Each structure stands twice: as structure tokens, then as C-alpha cells.
Amino acid sequence: MTSSYLEKALQIKQRSWQRRHARYRADLPVKARVLRAEGYVEIMGRCSDVGHGGMGIVLTEEVPSGEVLSLEFQLPNRTEASVVRAIVRYRKGFTHGVEFLGLSAEQQEMISAFCKGLAAIG
Numbered sequence: 001m002t003s004s005y006l007e008k009a010l011q012i013k014q015r016s017w018q019r020r021h022a023r024y025r026a027d028l029p030v031k032a033r034v035l036r037a038e039g040y041v042e043i044m045g046r047c048s049d050v051g052h053g054g055m056g057i058v059l060t061e062e063v064p065s066g067e068v069l070s071l072e073f074q075l076p077n078r079t080e081a082s083v084v085r086a087i088v089r090y091r092k093g094f095t096h097g098v099e100f101l102g103l104s105a106e107q108q109e110m111i112s113a114f115c116k117g118l119a120a121i122g
Contacts (some may be wrong), residue, residue: 020053021051021052021053021054022051022052022115022120022121023049023050023051023055023056023120023121024049024050024051024115024118024119024120024121025048025049025118025119025121026047026048026049026050026055026114026118027046027047027048028046028047028050028073028074028075028076029044029045029046029047029073029074030044030045030046030047030055030057030059030071030072030073031043031044031045031071031072031073032044032045032057032059032063032069032070032071032072033069033070033072034063034067034068034069034070041061043059043060043061043063044059044060045057045058045059045060045096046058047073048095049121050111050114050115050118051111051115052108052111052112052115053099053100054086054089054097054098054099054100055071055086055097055098055100056095056096056097056098057071057095057096057098058094058095058096059094059096060094061094062091062093062094063088063091063096064088064091065088065089065090065091066087066088067087067088068085068086068087068088068101069085069086069087069088069098070083070084070085071083071084071085071086071098075110075111075114076114077113077114077117078110082107082110084100084101084103084107085100085101085102086098086099086100086101087099087101
């Protein structure tokens, strides 16, 4: 296969790809914990968008796709921080797209309530 054929195939795939859940613009501090050879490492970052299925975050370190993280963040309408598990589905440099794993009903409702007051992004 030629590289132009692969590029065209990728462009077609990207045009047909859609998120399962809408994303909403947000700006929140996030603390990620990841297991490395030397033990758990804390990585600081910021959430750029959030939705029912995951969030976009910019971290101070690159984390490879497929890595499972523990994320801690505090939504403005809550008094305590939330801790959720997520898997890195996308990474480009320090920008990461993560999918939430095993959210409880309470966590899902908390994210839904927060997203209701935000503008959806395309």
C-alpha cells in the first residue's frame, strides 16, 4: 500500500468517526495517578472538556495510550473531589483523551448535572 492510499483511508475513517457522548468545554485542575516501575506517580494537569464517557486533559507528562489512570478532580457544584478510573484512548503530546471506566450511578449523575450547565462542543 502506498502512503497516499493510507492517508486517504485515514481521512475517510476520521470523517465517519463520532463520539458516543457529547463533550462540554470545562476548565478544571486534574490530578492523575499512574503505576510505573518505581511505584505510583502523580501527574498534574487540566481538564479541557468533559462528557458522560470521558474527558480531554492536558498533563505535565506524556502517558501512553492504553494506560489506566486514577483521576482526581473537583467539579464546581461539589464540595468534595471525585476519584474515577480512566483509560487513555488518545494521546498527542501532552494532550490526552480518556474514557471513564466503571463509573458509579452517583458519579454518572454528578457528571450529568455538571454538563447540563455547559455548552456542547463539536
